[in-house]
Amino acid sequence: MTGRAKMDMRLARQSIELDRVGMTYETGSGPVEALRDITLSVREGEFVSLVGPSGCGKSTLLRVVAGLRPMTSGSVVVDGAPVVRPIPKVGMVFQAAVLLKWRTVLDNVLLPAELAGLRPARYRERAHELLKLTGLEDFAGKRPSELSGGMQQRVSLCRALLLDPPLLLMDEPFGALDAMTRDEMNLELLRVWGEAGAGAGERKTILFVTHSIPEAVFLSDRIVVMSPRPGRIAGIFDVALPRPRTVETRATAEFGQYSLDIYDLLTGRQSNTPAMAGRRAPA
Amino acid sequence: MKKLGRKFLETLPAILLFAGLIVVWELATTVFGVREYLLPGPATVLEAMFSGEINWAGHIWVTGLAIFGAFIIAAVSGVLLGTLIAWSSVLGRALMPFLVFVNTLPKVAVAPLFLLWLGYGIVPNMMIGALIGFFPVVINTAVGLSQIDDDMVDLGRVFNAPKWKVFAKIRIPNAYPYILSALKVTATAAVVGAIVGEFVASQNGLGYVIITSQSSMNTPLAFGALIWISILGLVLFGAVAVLSRVLAPWAEGREQ
Numbered sequence A: 001m002t003g004r005a006k007m008d009m010r011l012a013r014q015s016i017e018l019d020r021v022g023m024t025y026e027t028g029s030g031p032v033e034a035l036r037d038i039t040l041s042v043r044e045g046e047f048v049s050l051v052g053p054s055g056c057g058k059s060t061l062l063r064v065v066a067g068l069r070p071m072t073s074g075s076v077v078v079d080g081a082p083v084v085r086p087i088p089k090v091g092m093v094f095q096a097a098v099l100l101k102w103r104t105v106l107d108n109v110l111l112p113a114e115l116a117g118l119r120p121a122r123y124r125e126r127a128h129e130l131l132k133l134t135g136l137e138d139f140a141g142k143r144p145s146e147l148s149g150g151m152q153q154r155v156s157l158c159r160a161l162l163l164d165p166p167l168l169l170m171d172e173p174f175g176a177l178d179a180m181t182r183d184e185m186n187l188e189l190l191r192v193w194g195e196a197g198a199g200a201g202e203r204k205t206i207l208f209v210t211h212s213i214p215e216a217v218f219l220s221d222r223i224v225v226m227s228p229r230p231g232r233i234a235g236i237f238d239v240a241l242p243r244p245r246t247v248e249t250r251a252t253a254e255f256g257q258y259s260l261d262i263y264d265l266l267t268g269r270q271s272n273t274p275a276m277a278g279r280r281a282p283a
Numbered sequence B: 001m002k003k004l005g006r007k008f009l010e011t012l013p014a015i016l017l018f019a020g021l022i023v024v025w026e027l028a029t030t031v032f033g034v035r036e037y038l039l040p041g042p043a044t045v046l047e048a049m050f051s052g053e054i055n056w057a058g059h060i061w062v063t064g065l066a067i068f069g070a071f072i073i074a075a076v077s078g079v080l081l082g083t084l085i086a087w088s089s090v091l092g093r094a095l096m097p098f099l100v101f102v103n104t105l106p107k108v109a110v111a112p113l114f115l116l117w118l119g120y121g122i123v124p125n126m127m128i129g130a131l132i133g134f135f136p137v138v139i140n141t142a143v144g145l146s147q148i149d150d151d152m153v154d155l156g157r158v159f160n161a162p163k164w165k166v167f168a169k170i171r172i173p174n175a176y177p178y179i180l181s182a183l184k185v186t187a188t189a190a191v192v193g194a195i196v197g198e199f200v201a202s203q204n205g206l207g208y209v210i211i212t213s214q215s216s217m218n219t220p221l222a223f224g225a226l227i228w229i230s231i232l233g234l235v236l237f238g239a240v241a242v243l244s245r246v247l248a249p250w251a252e253g254r255e256q
Helices: A003-012 A058-065 A105-109 A111-115 A120-133 A149-161 A179-193 A213-219 A247-251 A253-267 B002-031 B042-049 B056-087 B089-104 B107-118 B122-146 B150-158 B163-200 B206-215 B219-247
Strands: A014-027 A030-043 A047-051 A073-078 A090-093 A167-171 A205-210 A222-227 A232-238
Touching: A014 A058, A014 A205, A030 A058, A030 A073, A030 A205, A030 A232, A047 A058, A047 A213, A058 A073, A058 A167, A058 A205, A090 A149, A090 B150, A105 A111, A105 A120, A105 A149, A111 A120, A111 A149, A111 B150, A111 B163, A120 A149, A149 A167, A149 A179, A179 A213, A179 A247, A205 A213, A213 A247, A213 A253, A222 A253, A232 A253, A247 A253, B002 B042, B042 B219, B056 B089, B056 B122, B056 B163, B056 B206, B056 B219, B089 B122, B107 B122, B107 B163, B122 B163, B150 B163, B163 B206, B163 B219, B206 B219
Parallel strands: A047 A205, A047 A222, A090 A167, A167 A205
Antiparallel strands: A014 A030, A014 A073, A222 A232
16 A cells, blocks of 8 residues: 555544643653653554553653543544543553453443443343454353453453444553463464454544564554653554464564564664664654 | 252362351350350340240340341441442542541441430430441442543543433443442441440340340340340341342442
8 A cells, every 4th residue: 555545544544633732740850741742643443552661751642542541732533523521432451451350251241331321231242242253252250260360351352342432442452471372372362353344434533552573563553653751653664464464474474573673763773674664754 | 959068068168167166066065064144045135035034035136126227227328428429529638538537437436426325225226236247338439430431431521422311221230239339238237336325325136135144144145135135136147148130230240
């Protein structure tokens, strides 16, 4: 796909529009600038990862987009509406599964319906569907403590998807899992997202925070590399790897090159191989 | 059956120690000839526990009621105050110093005042027990209600859930194990309070039996009352343990 075609698509419909977003918060030892001048557009159905070292504000940025933390300058527009308070049409997945340990798996998945004041009974079928989609149909009546870490995170994903939000915000969702489970969950996420199915228009928009470069390369359409103190965009990569992505994708030269380019940008290392096309300077 | 067998093996050391102590106790009184008014033997105490010499059932009833009342008052007021503290930070800031002050008072010393204000009878004894037992409930309720993952709080905010709903669905169930472990402490405190009240002034109850039998040197009776008191305490403690297994089975094994 040429850069021009990509630009056209991006103009077609924006899901998230960040305009010079800045955030400073007060601490005991004075103000700390967490985010500076973040400008980014995410189009509908796009999978965008935020990568960077800890302290680069990527998790904060995710919460600013959700309206959970106030920005101090700039603006955020989600689905055409400026974000001034927590936005309802969003699914959130965190590093910890944060399940209610006294509830069954099914009742945990149904929690958003209850919190949003909807009738949970009307979502039971959907909850069962989601559990089936993630291979948990036999665990609907189990308690979270009876599940492995990967399974708990699947439950948390089902919960985020229950109300069918157009936007998923994921904050290092697989960061606490072991490497093999993590790879497995990556594939599963792409499958649930609908990678192999319909066009990008029917997929959810995903903003995905991770500190794993290979994970970002494997999952994303675009990768936003952030640098710390204050958190700002160091560079944006278009990942042109074909979809659906498979286990073999990780073994390709392109995959390795993307990973290396991002690594170089993050660490300031001078690479002796030519960078992949598609890298763009910060806006 | 196999499980029952293992359970028996697990409790066997405790049973053996208990039986051994009773044997030593019996031997100490018979072999060394300790006098009965100093240390009555187990058989004598057992006999005294069921003797018709005093109205045991009446005393047990009065003390049991005082203990139960103290426990309920402490539990209800403790949970309410703890919820208020967790609900509003302004209320919390207003209430906490006062509650800490009340807790530092030697409650036993307040007992005569309670009798002065509330008159003799079962009510002041309940109040003393409640006063001793309510503080851990307040603290644990407040802590349990606020020990929620920040991400869980965000989840509630994303769905615009009203505060009461977050309390009902997330915070209160989360606080169950904290509240129940405080109630175990309260169960013991209620016993202490009720007996202290009876020591200070009363016409009946197991505390009254101990005080009067001590002055008449009827030590077997005092021992009998002591064991009845510990049985009442054990029953209440056991009831709380069962309640926590029913209400918060997910917390089992985490604390014990």
